[in-house]
Amino acid sequence: AQTVTQSQPEMSVQEAETVTLSCTYDTSESNYYLFWYKQPPSRQMILVIRQEAYKQQNATENRFSVNFQKAAKSFSLKISDSQLGDTAMYFCAFSNGNSGYALNFGKGTSLLVTP
Amino acid sequence: DTAVSQTPKYLVTQMGNDKSIKCEQNLGHDTMYWYKQDSKKFLKIMFSYNNKELIINETVPNRFSPKSPDKAHLNLHINSLELGDSAVYFCASSQDLMGYGYTFGSGTRLTVV
Numbered sequence: 001a002q003t004v005t006q007s008q009p010e011m012s013v014q015e016a017e018t019v020t021l022s023c024t025y026d027t028s029e030s031n032y033y034l035f036w037y038k039q040p041p042s043r044q045m046i047l048v049i050r051q052e053a054y055k056q057q058n059a060t061e062n063r064f065s066v067n068f069q070k071a072a073k074s075f076s077l078k079i080s081d082s083q084l085g086d087t088a089m090y091f092c093a094f095s096n097g098n099s100g101y102a103l104n105f106g107k108g109t110s111l112l113v114t115p
Numbered sequence: 116d117t118a119v120s121q122t123p124k125y126l127v128t129q130m131g132n133d134k135s136i137k138c139e140q141n142l143g144h145d146t147m148y149w150y151k152q153d154s155k156k157f158l159k160i161m162f163s164y165n166n167k168e169l170i171i172n173e174t175v176p177n178r179f180s181p182k183s184p185d186k187a188h189l190n191l192h193i194n195s196l197e198l199g200d201s202a203v204y205f206c207a208s209s210q211d212l213m214g215y216g217y218t219f220g221s222g223t224r225l226t227v228v
Contacts, residue, residue: 035217039156043203045219089156100171101213102148102160 002027004094006106013082014114020067021077021109023092030054032096034068034075035103040088048090051075079111087113118142121206121220128196129228136191136223138206144218145211146170147189149181152203152222164189165211196227 003026013019025034036048051059051068058066063080079086089110093103119140128134140147148171149161162181163171169181178194193200206220 033213043222043224045205045207045222047217091158099160100163101146101209102163102171103150103158103207103217104160105158108156 002029002032002094002096002099002104004092004104004106006092006109008109009107010110010112012112012114013079015082015084017082018078018080019082019111021079021090021092021111023075023077023106025073025075025092025094027073027094027096029096029098032094033101034066035093035095036064036066036075036077037091037093037105038086038088039091039108040085045091049077082113084113084115087111117221119206119208119218119220121204121223123223124221125224125226127226127228130196130198132196133192133194134196134225135193136204136206136225138189138191138220140187140206140208140218142208142210142216142218144208144216145186146209147183147186148207148209149189149191150205150207151175152205154202158205162189162191193225196225198227201225201227 032053034051038046067076089108091108092106095101146165148163152158164183167183180192183189203222210216
């Protein structure tokens with residue numbers, strides 16, 4: 001079974017600073033997908049970034065970027081120039097054919113951005 | 116025009132009742148899912164359907180039964196509600212089985228009293 005581990009239950013960062021959220025996963029498969037989702041207090045699940053395992057290039061979306069280390073099974077999220085609106089729960093997730101491509105989530109990291 | 120809509124958004128009910136949560140997507144996606152988010156915010160897959168066919172059926176009590184009348188709808192019916200069923204239930208859809216275009220609904224907060 002695939003497992004996703006987020007070792008930081010809570011993190012805090014000041015506005016305009018950079019923060020990195022960690023995620024590791026365990027799988028014996030070579031083809032899979034990795035995701036970071038943001039869940040603000042409104043509880044809406046918002047896709048932040050998606051990475052295909054076969055792509056070596058790290059995905060980026062504006063201020064959000066990932067550091068994908070396939071051999072180490074690590075998929076960290078870097079948020080640059082943090083904004084108050086980035087305050088949310090962040091979930092790392094994994095999917096592949098063995099799980100029917102359902103998302104397998106980590107337990108989440110609660111990020112607080114302070115003024 | 117909401118892509119994945121769930122109704123109701125909030126549901127408060129007594130133990131032992133039967134309730135349904137409806138989900139509809141207007142994205143033309145082939146695959147739909149139900150996820151449960153517990154009080155500790157942990158999200159777990161419950162079911163998935165592809166073109167009305169059940170693909171994933173995780174270990175959930177038999178009291179939970181999904182129904183997909185067509186590929187745009189996936190409803191969740193829960194019999195004999197228990198206190199432990201209190202959670203937020205998310206519907207989601209994706210273009211295909213590989214998960215492209217994964218889109219979540221806004222969730223239904225179910226409270227069993």
